[in-house]
Amino acid sequence: DVKVTQSSRYLVKRTGEKVFLECVQDMDHENMFWYRQDPGLGLRLIYFSYDVKMKEKGDIPEGYSVSREKKERFSLILESASTNQTSMYLCASSEGGFGRELFSLGYTFGSGTRLTVV
Amino acid sequence: KQEVTQIPAALSVPEGENLVLNCSFTDSAIYNLQWFRQDPGKGLTSLLLIQSSQREQTSGRLNASLDKSSGRSTLYIAASQPGDSATYLCAALPSGTYKYIFGTGTRLKVLA
Numbered sequence: 001d002v003k004v005t006q007s008s009r010y011l012v013k014r015t016g017e018k019v020f021l022e023c024v025q026d027m028d029h030e031n032m033f034w035y036r037q038d039p040g041l042g043l044r045l046i047y048f049s050y051d052v053k054m055k056e057k058g059d060i061p062e063g064y065s066v067s068r069e070k071k072e073r074f075s076l077i078l079e080s081a082s083t084n085q086t087s088m089y090l091c092a093s094s095e096g097g098f099g100r101e102l103f104s105l106g107y108t109f110g111s112g113t114r115l116t117v118v
Numbered sequence: 119k120q121e122v123t124q125i126p127a128a129l130s131v132p133e134g135e136n137l138v139l140n141c142s143f144t145d146s147a148i149y150n151l152q153w154f155r156q157d158p159g160k161g162l163t164s165l166l167l168i169q170s171s172q173r174e175q176t177s178g179r180l181n182a183s184l185d186k187s188s189g190r191s192t193l194y195i196a197a198s199q200p201g202d203s204a205t206y207l208c209a210a211l212p213s214g215t216y217k218y219i220f221g222t223g224t225r226l227k228v229l230a
Binding site: 006031033040041042043045048050058088090092094106107108109110111112114 | 150152154159160161162163164167207209216217218220221222223
């Protein structure tokens with residue numbers, strides 16, 4: 001069974017800490033995504049990556065950075081955690097790359113990381 | 119800019135009822151539309167994906183339809199069960215992008 005695995009289900013961190021959220025997929029997918037989900041705001045895209053070492057900003061990248069050194073792993077970094085970054089963080093992956101047909105793409109999501117910054 | 123809307127935000131039905139969840143999108147230029155289920159505090163589970171060239175997809179008691187010209191998709195759930203209680207999200211993939219646009223979901227409660 002194909003999977004997207006997020007290393008932590010729950011995290012509690014202190015304001016100002018550097019926080020790493022890890023996501024690993026075993027489907028050989030090119031694309032990987034980080035979203036945050038907040039009540040009333042839905043899913044908002046933070047960053048995505050379409051290839052190793054490649055990244056693009058999503059809709060709300062401020063306060064975050066990402067790293068993709070290997071195809072299967074996409075890390076979200078909170079440089080200095082703040083209370084307004086308390087949220088559910090969701091990682092997803094999908095097939096595809098430049099030149100490929102996109103019509104059959106779909107997302108596979110991880111189980112989420114509930115981050116609380118105190 | 120593509121926008122995706124789901125109405126109603128919440129829905130309660132008695133067990134056994136057939137029901138329809140609605141999803142609207144503003145731009146018909148999409149590659150596909152995907153329906154997800156999310157249980158409280160969990161990630162999203164893909165239910166059905168409809169490609170732009172398709173009109174519907176079926177999986178068990180679920181049937182999703184797509185009408186690009188009217189900007190609508192529906193998720194039909196037959197003979198609902200309490201285990202179907204969850205939030206259902208739809209997401210459209212605009213042409214020329216890898217990034218889905220999500221609706222805010224319909225929270226479904228099926229009463230035993």
